[in-house]
Amino acid sequence: MSSLKTLLAAVGVAVGLAVTPVAAQESGGTLVMVVQPEPPNLAPYLSTSGPIGQVASKVYEGLITVGPDFKIMPGLAKSWEVSDDGLTITFHLQEGVKWHDGEPFTSADVQYGIMDVLREIHPRGGSTLKVIESVDTPDDMTAVFHLAEPAPYLMVALNGYESPIVAKHLFEGGNPRENETANKPIGTGPFKFVEWKKGQYVRFDKNEDYWQDGKPYLDRIVVRFIADAATRTAAVESEEVQYGAFGAVPYFDVERLSQLPYIDVTTEGYGYIAPIMQVQFNTEVKPFDDPKVRQAIAYALDRQFVIDNIWFGFGKPATGPISSLFKPTGLYTDEVIDFTVDDRMEKAAALLDEAGYPVGSDGVRFTVTHDITPYGEEWSRLGEYVKQALGQLDIAVDLRYEDVATWLKRVYTDYDYQFSSNFLYGLPDPVLGVHRQFHSNQIRPGTVFVNGMKWSSPRTDELMDAATTETDPEKRAALYKEFQQLVVEASPIVFMHEMEFVTVYNDMVKNLESTGPLGVYTNFADVWMEQ
Structure with a gap:
């Protein structure tokens, strides 16, 4: 506590x-x-x-809802069956459901919403739902999902927050990114x-x-x-x-x-989301294209200070991309680089020197711009702290605070930033919340809350792909252990704290x-x- x-x-x-x-x-x-x-x-x-x-x-609603203790409960689907091989899920839909404009809800909406909208433009759908190869609609009240491989993580992701079903008759034939329901939503x-x-x-x-x-x-x-x-x-x-x-x-x-x-x-x-507060880098621009510089920043930022003084004690220091909430499943490890050591500032300064950024004649190593997450007062105070902390390493930091839409476009469409604060959800399984931040196929300009660092590696891609389908708990844990170690070493993100x-x-x-x-x-x- x-x-x-x-x-x-x-x-x-x-x-x-x-x-x-x-x-x-x-x-x-x-x-x-x-x-x-x-x-x-x-x-x-x-x-x-x-x-x-x-x-x-x-x-908006989804096919299922998530009840207490993560129990999967009926939503727009009243029942379902999963085939023995795990490759087919048959959903039986609620009868008498209407869209808010009076049109009937049918399996055609499920097929279209999953395949043509969520898989294509939803920030997490491109990862979470890619396993769905097709959706058949044998009748208005039945939707049959055909999967490329077993996906035990899929069912929980079909809730209304994660996978909202949209009306085919309102979206078909147009660009879903420009649909008028974006400002005047019509759901069930x-x-x-x-x-x-x-x-x-x-x-x-x-x-x-x-x-x-x-x-x-x-x-x-x-x-x-x-x-x-x-x-x-x-x-x-x-x-x-x-x-x-x-x-x-x-x-x-x-x-x-x-x-x-x-x-x-x-x-x-908040049990569903497992959020981690972070500082993320654009790894394609100087000086953050150098992992030594990114590690130096990771050493410089005092996680416990931020928890105690900005978030008033709510949270715990994070160690990597997977929350310690996953510890009971075996998927979490703290056997990674420890950036909270007593001599962390000395280590940070040495790394900056090694990276070729000595203190200049003006007393500054380099100047960078930190884009603050525009979510309120805590984030503004975090920006001020980042500026002060890096100032101890002779790094000059300019702060930029913009509205949400401008910030999202800057980070996830234009990549016109150096580093930014943020927080992303780990969700009930790493496939759902973690992979989207680090997989190379999640560098998707114009899609928010995916891989905005433009960092990836063949090995971490391989580990995530293997963990997606691995059903043996010990083998899956080993895959994610190596994944966490490699990501923390590369430090495309400073994992600050698990938010509460x-x-x-x-x-x-x-x-x-x-x-x-x-x-x-x-x-x-x-x-x-x-x-």
């Missing part, structure tokens, strides 16, 4: 979710939630940007899009034709965008806002708010435990409010 969590527990704050009896459910009410920053679009089929998923998940979910007032809010109203009888319980969800941190905190305190996840309420305000009798705090609802997010919510919001490990990334069909 982190120092802040210990403090919260000491003052009696809930750090888990209380279970509410099913019989107490009530219908009605408007849930006002805050998301920071405002998403650049509402197209989860196009981007895995955190704010997009928090908002659009109320509209429990809430219908009403309007988006840029800079203010998105409004969703109850889908009266939702296929799950009696749901959703809420009449409306309003997602507010409040740029100023103090104003977000004040909105929660005054009960104008009842819910904020992913640190929408600044960490430094959590302790004070948690002492209010009507406010609860939890770190539950906080959700702050009003106690009138009930049944949040129903959201399971996906938390705010679920559709909130089962969430209700005490009237």
Whole structure:
């Protein structure tokens, strides 16, 4: 337990979710939630940007849902069978499902959405779903997936956050990257899009034709965008806002708010994502084309300091590309280069000298630009820390802070950057969340949250490919051990810390435990409010 969590527990704050009896459910009410920053679009089929998923998940759905303890539960598919050889999955779809424009949902939507949209343009779909060779539609209510090889990781990835199904009749014949649903989403979910007032809010109203009888319980969800941190905190305190996840309420305000009798705090609802905060390099531009320079930066940045002073104790130092949450599976190893040694600054300076970057007559080795993740105050403070820390090595750092859309384009389309802060999700299996960052086939200009470092190696590609299909746990662990060691040695990324997010919510919001490990990334069909 982190120092802040210990403090919260000491003052009696809930750090888990209380279970509410099913019989107490009530219908009605408007849930006002805050998301920071405002998403650049509402197209989860196009981007895995955190704010997009928090908002659009109320509209779109997947074939399955992920329940507590990662139990795979029915979604748009009511049941399924997997062949003995693992190469065929037959999904039987829910009947009576309609898109929000009134058109019927059929297996044709599943086939088109998987093969023509998610596999092609979804940031993780190109890796996660590439194993799907084809989808047959023998009738409107049956979709048959044919796989190139067994893929035990696939089922969990077919949830609405990870693999949102889109309407074929709205996408076919056009460029999915330019579809008008990017700003006016049309899905099958429990809430219908009403309007988006840029800079203010998105409004969703109850889908009266939702296929799950009696749901959703809420009449409306309003997602507010409040740029100023103090104003977000004040909105929660005054009960104008009842819910904020992913640190929408600044960490430094959590302790004070948690002492209010009507406010609860939890770190539950993030088990699916296994996020790692990182500093990533463009390995094709100087000086970060040299692994010695990248290692030097890895030594220079103090992970525990960042956790304690910027993220207020929420998190633990990361050692590599795979989270320690995978330790029980055997896929995690800490037998990698340790960048947290006592003489780390001396090692960093020596590496810079070896790389041919001595201190110049002006007292500076070189000047670089750090692009800050535009997700709020913690990230700005991280940028200031990076500047100060590298200054101790006589490296001058300029900071650049842009809006989300501009930053994403700079890093993942134009590659017009030197190094940037970021955080990516490890997800329930490395195939889902880790491979996309490091495989050579994931250098995909215009696709966000993939290999933006433009680093890869034949050996790490080989290891990831082998681990994708390896079913023997010990052999798979050995493959990932070598993979982690090679990636940490090359250091295309400085793995800073395993993030621990906080959700702050009003106690009138009930049944949040129903959201399971996906938390705010679920559709909130089962969430209700005490009237």
